[in-house]
Amino acid sequence: MPERTRTLFDKVWTAHEVSPETDTAPAVLYIDLHLIHEVTSPQAFQVLRERGLTVRRPERVLGTMDHSTPTKTAQVFGGAPIAVDSAARQVQQLERNCAEFGVELLALRDAQRGIVHVIGPELGLSQPGKTIVCGDSHTSTHGALGALAFGIGTTEVGHVLATQCLLQRKPRTFAINVEGQLGAGVTAKDLILSIIGTIGVDGGTGHVIEYRGSTIRALAMDERLTVCNMSIEAGARAGMIAPDEVTYRYLAGRPRAPAGVAWEQALAHWRTLPSDPDATFDREVAIDASTIEPMITYGTNPGMVVPISASIPQRPGDAAFARALNYMGFTAGEPIKHQKVNVVFVGSCTNARLSDLRAAAAVLRGKRIARGITMLVVPGSQDIKRQAELEGLDRVFLEAGAEWRESGCSMCLGMNGDLVGRGEYSVSTSNRNFEGRQGAGARTLLASPVTAAACALTGRVTDPRELL
Amino acid sequence: MQPFTSLTARTVVMPSANIDTDQIIPARFLTTTTRAGLGAQLFTDWRYDAAGAPRPEFILNRPESRGCQVLVAGHNFGCGSSREHAPWALLDYGFRAVISTELADIFCSNALKNGLLPLIVDESTSAWLIAHPGAQVHIDVAAGMLTLPSGAAVHFPLGAFDRHCLLQGIDELGYLLERRAAIEAFEQRP
Numbered sequence: 091m092p093e094r095t096r097t098l099f100d101k102v103w104t105a106h107e108v109s110p111e112t113d114t115a116p117a118v119l120y121i122d123l124h125l126i127h128e129v130t131s132p133q134a135f136q137v138l139r140e141r142g143l144t145v146r147r148p149e150r151v152l153g154t155m156d157h158s159t160p161t162k163t164a165q166v167f168g169g170a171p172i173a174v175d176s177a178a179r180q181v182q183q184l185e186r187n188c189a190e191f192g193v194e195l196l197a198l199r200d201a202q203r204g205i206v207h208v209i210g211p212e213l214g215l216s217q218p219g220k221t222i223v224c225g226d227s228h229t230s231t232h233g234a235l236g237a238l239a240f241g242i243g244t245t246e247v248g249h250v251l252a253t254q255c256l257l258q259r260k261p262r263t264f265a266i267n268v269e270g271q272l273g274a275g276v277t278a279k280d281l282i283l284s285i286i287g288t289i290g291v292d293g294g295t296g297h298v299i300e301y302r303g304s305t306i307r308a309l310a311m312d313e314r315l316t317v318c319n320m321s322i323e324a325g326a327r328a329g330m331i332a333p334d335e336v337t338y339r340y341l342a343g344r345p346r347a348p349a350g351v352a353w354e355q356a357l358a359h360w361r362t363l364p365s366d367p368d369a370t371f372d373r374e375v376a377i378d379a380s381t382i383e384p385m386i387t388y389g390t391n392p393g394m395v396v397p398i399s400a401s402i403p404q405r406p407g408d409a410a411f412a413r414a415l416n417y418m419g420f421t422a423g424e425p426i427k428h429q430k431v432n433v434v435f436v437g438s439c440t441n442a443r444l445s446d447l448r449a450a451a452a453v454l455r456g457k458r459i460a461r462g463i464t465m466l467v468v469p470g471s472q473d474i475k476r477q478a479e480l481e482g483l484d485r486v487f488l489e490a491g492a493e494w495r496e497s498g499c500s501m502c503l504g505m506n507g508d509l510v511g512r513g514e515y516s517v518s519t520s521n522r523n524f525e526g527r528q529g530a531g532a533r534t535l536l537a538s539p540v541t542a543a544a545c546a547l548t549g550r551v552t553d554p555r556e557l558l
Numbered sequence: 559m560q561p562f563t564s565l566t567a568r569t570v571v572m573p574s575a576n577i578d579t580d581q582i583i584p585a586r587f588l589t590t591t592t593r594a595g596l597g598a599q600l601f602t603d604w605r606y607d608a609a610g611a612p613r614p615e616f617i618l619n620r621p622e623s624r625g626c627q628v629l630v631a632g633h634n635f636g637c638g639s640s641r642e643h644a645p646w647a648l649l650d651y652g653f654r655a656v657i658s659t660e661l662a663d664i665f666c667s668n669a670l671k672n673g674l675l676p677l678i679v680d681e682s683t684s685a686w687l688i689a690h691p692g693a694q695v696h697i698d699v700a701a702g703m704l705t706l707p708s709g710a711a712v713h714f715p716l717g718a719f720d721r722h723c724l725l726q727g728i729d730e731l732g733y734l735l736e737r738r739a740a741i742e743a744f745e746q747r748p
Binding site: 118133226244248253 | 588590641667717722734738
């Protein structure tokens with residue numbers, strides 16, 4: 091019998107089966123890398139304590155703090171206390187937990203600290219063929235390097251801490267084939283927003299997506315990370331991209347990537363991972379990238395998205411749609427362009443890498459943001475912050491009238507007090523426009539860094555191509 | 559975890575599709591380091607206005623919703639973040655089961671690990687339940703059956719392992735810890 095052809099996902103999954111799935115039990119899946127942060131880990135450590143357990147493989151766990159941490163320099167580096175008391179307690183709890191259980195922690199003032207999904211790739215820890223989990227749904231980000239990476243709940247964080255394994259049912263596979271060249275002013279963010287608009291916010295449920303095709307192969311690693319990041323916004327368990335020369339060039343020389351002989355061995359293994367040429371998927375969709383415009387959301391989930399030149403759709407009789415537009419203060423049929431903007435946020439695990447900051451700065455250079463606009467630029471990691479400052483990007487943002495902050499999740503979900511006010515409109519490079527996501531009553535429009543920067547200049551929803 | 563064998567209870571209906579975990583429990587309540595007491599914040603921005611007063615029109619604030627233990631929700635309930643605080647909040651509030659045509663993957667996994675039953679039904683059953691808020695339903699976990707007030711019984715999917723864990727009230731950690739020898743053998747592989 092000929093050997094069955096296998097997808098990238100199949101190969102990574104099978105290589106990590108401690109025991110395969112049966113009719114009566116899920117698979118036991120071994121986890122190579124477990125990333126933890128302050129918000130979804132405290133209750134898991136508490137379970138270890140209550141049951142007298144230790145962390146099975148502390149060297150496979152790395153802690154950082156990002157979700158509830160301050161972004162104001164004085165609160166990070168001293169001079170002022172962390173403004174949100176409960177956040178301060180959570181940060182201290184993570185410090186205690188990591189110390190007690192022997193887990194490495196990149197603490198608040200560590201030079202390598204950053205958003206968990208930014209630092210994994212940046213340190214070279216996220217690698218092709220690895221299984222990577224974190225108590226955060228945007229763990230799908232790391233799939234850009236050819237890893238099987240997915241978000242888990244806190245109970246499962248405890249399982250991985252105690253056993254380095256998870257009980258999992260094998261998801262189905264879903265190929266998204268993207269062909270055609272992205273136009274000027276159209277970014278990886280617009281591509282993934284367009285994909286979500288096409289397949290829907292539950293289009294990937296139960297599946298692991300593999301993004302394929304010439305458009306995907308032509309993307310730089312930062313762009314691939316943006317695409318895989320929002321797999322969860324399409325409901326998918328994970329998103330993956332086959333490793334290739336872009337991946338290897340990205341990883342080479344990173345602090346925690348293999349080096350020397352180990353690098354050569356790793357490379358030989360990584361080259362075996364891409365899906366076999368005739369591999370089949372449970373589902374396939376074709377996307378034409380050449381027709382995609384800059385995209386922006388108008389509603390309260392990421393699937394409520396339109397090309398920036400389009401009008402807000404009309405769906406008479408759809409009560410949920412009407413409720414969403416009411417929340418947003420929009421009218422069906424009106425153009426999304428020229429809608430008022432109050433806040434612009436450039437940041438998050440979706441779009442706070444160096445190339446995102448460069449793209450936003452290129453739009454702002456030598457200009458001032460519109461009167462009355464608040465603009466927050468929050469780098470994805472402390473390392474990105476330093477690199478951006480070496481290039482003078484901080485000066486571009488500050489001279490334009492934006493705020494330049496320390497790294498963290500910040501206004502993506504507002505846990506640290508970086509909030510959008512009730513009723514205000516925020517054009518945000520983050521990943522979720524749910525009701526209240528950026529603050530109670532806040533109205534979020536998701537877009538790319540170039541679109542966000544263009545909106546900051548005019549104070550209105552603006553097509554970035556008009557400023558190119 | 560409490561064993562879950564059967565339940566007879568009335569439903570609360572929230573028919574919107576894509577109710578996300580930021581609605582179930584907003585991020586500002588995630589700075590807790592325990593799992594207790596989150597029911598007070600369940601659906602908080604829908605339950606309370608900006609001044610903190612209950613919104614009388616919201617379904618959970620209506621007198622007929624008191625004591626209901628089954629939430630009937632629209633398609634793709636629980637989408638968004640992986641926060642386990644969502645099922646913790648639903649359970650703490652008093653819900654034991656969530657019925658929908660589809661539940662988001664991570665929410666479903668988190669629910670099962672806490673004894674909150676994710677119950678998937680077909681479109682017509684969902685439509686009937688949505689049209690009949692407050693209906694008293696019976697859930698039999700061993701048989702995988704949902705019985706409507708008419709007596710009609712609808713089968714719902716539930717994996718053998720998940721069913722076993724619910725019926726016995728056991729959690730997966732014990733099962734994984736018993737696999738220690740297999741895990742060690744895996745780690746020794748070249």
